[in-house]
Structure formats: structure tokens, C-alpha cells
Amino acid sequence: MLHLAFADHPSLHPANWLRDLEAQVPRKAIRDFWNRFRYGPEAPVSDERIFVPPLDIRHSYDARAGKRPLRRQHSGMIIGGDWDLCRVPMAGQIKIESSRMRYLDGLRWDQTPLFEKMLREVAEGKRPDGCESRADVVHRYETLDRIFEETRRRGRLLSQSELPEYFRREHGGILVHIGRNGELLRASGGMHRFAIAQILELPEMPAQLGVIHAEALYKGLLARFRKPQAA
Structure with missing residues (x-):
């Protein structure tokens, strides 16, 4: 029970x-x-x-x-x-506009102002969205790309x-x-x-x-x- x-x-x-x-x-x-x-x-x-x-x-x-x-x-x-x-x-x-740049304009994440901001904060010793390194930032946005594709295929969040x-x-x-x-x-x-x-x-x-x-x-x-x- x-x-x-x-x-x-x-x-x-x-x-x-x-x-x-x-x-x-x-x-x-x-x-x-x-x-x-x-x-x-x-x-x-x-x-x-x-x-x-x-x-x-x-x-x-x-x-x-x-x-x-x-x-x-x-x-x-x-x-x-x-x-x-x-x-x-x-x-x-910034998150809205960078996402639109990625998914509507076809830019890479590292070409968006959000990615630059994340790296800058990591360099300052901060942990934006739990990221502690450039590799963490790259992994985060690779994961987001998968979520985007899965959501588009599924038609819902x-x-x-x-x-x-x-x-x-x-x-x-x-x-x-x-x-x-x-x-x-x-x-x-x-x-x-x-x-x-x-x-x-x-x-x-x-x-x-x-x-x-x-x-x-x-x-x-x-x-x-x-x-x-x-x-």
C-alpha cells in the first residue's frame, strides 16, 4: 500500500x-x-x-x-x-529571439546572442541553466534541438x-x-x-x-x- x-x-x-x-x-x-x-x-x-x-x-x-x-x-x-x-x-x-534565429532563420546556436551570453556567464564563474563549461552549453542546445524535432514530429509538447x-x-x-x-x-x-x-x-x-x-x-x-x- x-x-x-x-x-x-x-x-x-x-x-x-x-x-x-x-x-x-x-x-x-x-x-x-x-x-x-x-x-x-x-x-x-x-x-x-x-x-x-x-x-x-x-x-x-x-x-x-x-x-x-x-x-x-x-x-x-x-x-x-x-x-x-x-x-x-x-x-x-533574448531566448525568444535566439530560438527564432535557430529554428526559423537556420543559424547555428553559436551564431546567436544567447549562446554568446551563456559563454560569457560561464567565463564569469556563473552557472547559467546549470552549465559550467562550453561543452555543457553545446550539450544543452543539442538537447533542445532534439526536443524541437520531437515536438514538431509529435505535434505537441x-x-x-x-x-x-x-x-x-x-x-x-x-x-x-x-x-x-x-x-x-x-x-x-x-x-x-x-x-x-x-x-x-x-x-x-x-x-x-x-x-x-x-x-x-x-x-x-x-x-x-x-x-x-x-x-
């Missing part, structure tokens, strides 16, 4: 307890309980999987203007106010539960916030996969729910993203 519980909920497995703490799962569990208590059974849950049309996402959340970071650990939070008005256009962001490193719900997926009128705002996490979804013009993609505006929840707008709509 215990084995089955671990199989159904990978984050409960002892091997994942450290990861639970890093992902703030205990805090998220309390948040989920409180959300359900306060807002009822349709309240959002942390790391929830939603389905969104990538081409409808034109802005990302601007943490500097909003004066607060809204990252994966805030998944499932219900926040009012004007945070959702703090946004910047997606067009021109895989959800986190379909991946070998699956951890909890859609944790680790493309992070998306929901504004007061249902506007979708990109956040940190999964930018390359998001770029692939846009370049391939996928009608829909799985995403990790970030923060949802209180007004959107009261309007019942979360429901439209909870089930896949694309045929």
Missing part, C-alpha cells in the same frame, strides 16, 4: 524529500488547503497543470515593476492588486508527467500567470519550450499555473484553462 502511494505521488517518495523542501511543497500543501477552505473546491492548487494557447501569450510579468518576484514557489497563489499590469512584451527577449524526471503535478513546466481578465503572462521557467511552442504554432501547450489574479478566480476564468481545448 505504501509503495502504491509513492507511485501515485512521486514527491512523497523518500528520495524526493529534499526536492520537496527545495520546491517548498510543505508550504504549498498548506496553501492548497487554505485556498480550498476559503474559495471552495474550484480553487487553484499549487503546481497545477493548465492548458494555454502559446500564441496568445504576448507579455511576460515584470518583477521589477511589480516589485516582487512571482516564481514557481508561488504557484497557486491568489493575489489581487495591480501586479498583472506589470508586464513587458515577449518580442525581443509533453506534460511533466510524461517525462522521466517527473516530480509533482506540472512542477518544472512552462510557468504562466493568469491576470484579472484571463490574460496569460509568461514567467521565469521553461522559456525555450515556450519558444518552441510558439515557433511551431502549436494550438495549445501544458503549463504550470503560476499566480492567478483574485478577480480572474471570482469570474471563473480558471476553468477555461483546466482542460485541453485543442482537438
Whole structure:
């Protein structure tokens, strides 16, 4: 019985307890309980999987203007106010533009500004996207090329539960916030996969729910993203 519980909920497995703490799962569990208590059974849950049309996402959340970071650990939070008005256009962001240069213009990764930026940060002793050497950077983008080709062939992006490193719900997926009128705002996490979804013009993609505006929840707008709509 215990084995089955671990199989159904990978984050409960002892091997994942450290990861639970890093992902703030205990805090998220309390948040989920409180959300359900306060807002009822349709309240959002942390790391929830939603389905969104990538081409409808034109802005990302601007943490500097909003004066607060809204990252994966805030998944499932219900926040009012004007945070959702703090946004910047997606067009021109280095990961988006470099991905377009690679997959639409046919350039090599080492011809893109993103690759140069990654090497520069490695030389400064940083670990961009976990890379510690030029070889790591090359390997990362070879892997991304494989993901691109597999996604194009399959016609969709895989959800986190379909991946070998699956951890909890859609944790680790493309992070998306929901504004007061249902506007979708990109956040940190999964930018390359998001770029692939846009370049391939996928009608829909799985995403990790970030923060949802209180007004959107009261309007019942979360429901439209909870089930896949694309045929």
C-alpha cells in the first residue's frame, strides 16, 4: 500500500524529500488547503497543470515593476492588486529571439546572442541553466534541438508527467500567470519550450499555473484553462 502511494505521488517518495523542501511543497500543501477552505473546491492548487494557447501569450510579468518576484514557489497563489499590469512584451527577449534565429532563420546556436551570453556567464564563474563549461552549453542546445524535432514530429509538447524526471503535478513546466481578465503572462521557467511552442504554432501547450489574479478566480476564468481545448 505504501509503495502504491509513492507511485501515485512521486514527491512523497523518500528520495524526493529534499526536492520537496527545495520546491517548498510543505508550504504549498498548506496553501492548497487554505485556498480550498476559503474559495471552495474550484480553487487553484499549487503546481497545477493548465492548458494555454502559446500564441496568445504576448507579455511576460515584470518583477521589477511589480516589485516582487512571482516564481514557481508561488504557484497557486491568489493575489489581487495591480501586479498583472506589470508586464513587458515577449518580442525581443533574448531566448525568444535566439530560438527564432535557430529554428526559423537556420543559424547555428553559436551564431546567436544567447549562446554568446551563456559563454560569457560561464567565463564569469556563473552557472547559467546549470552549465559550467562550453561543452555543457553545446550539450544543452543539442538537447533542445532534439526536443524541437520531437515536438514538431509529435505535434505537441509533453506534460511533466510524461517525462522521466517527473516530480509533482506540472512542477518544472512552462510557468504562466493568469491576470484579472484571463490574460496569460509568461514567467521565469521553461522559456525555450515556450519558444518552441510558439515557433511551431502549436494550438495549445501544458503549463504550470503560476499566480492567478483574485478577480480572474471570482469570474471563473480558471476553468477555461483546466482542460485541453485543442482537438
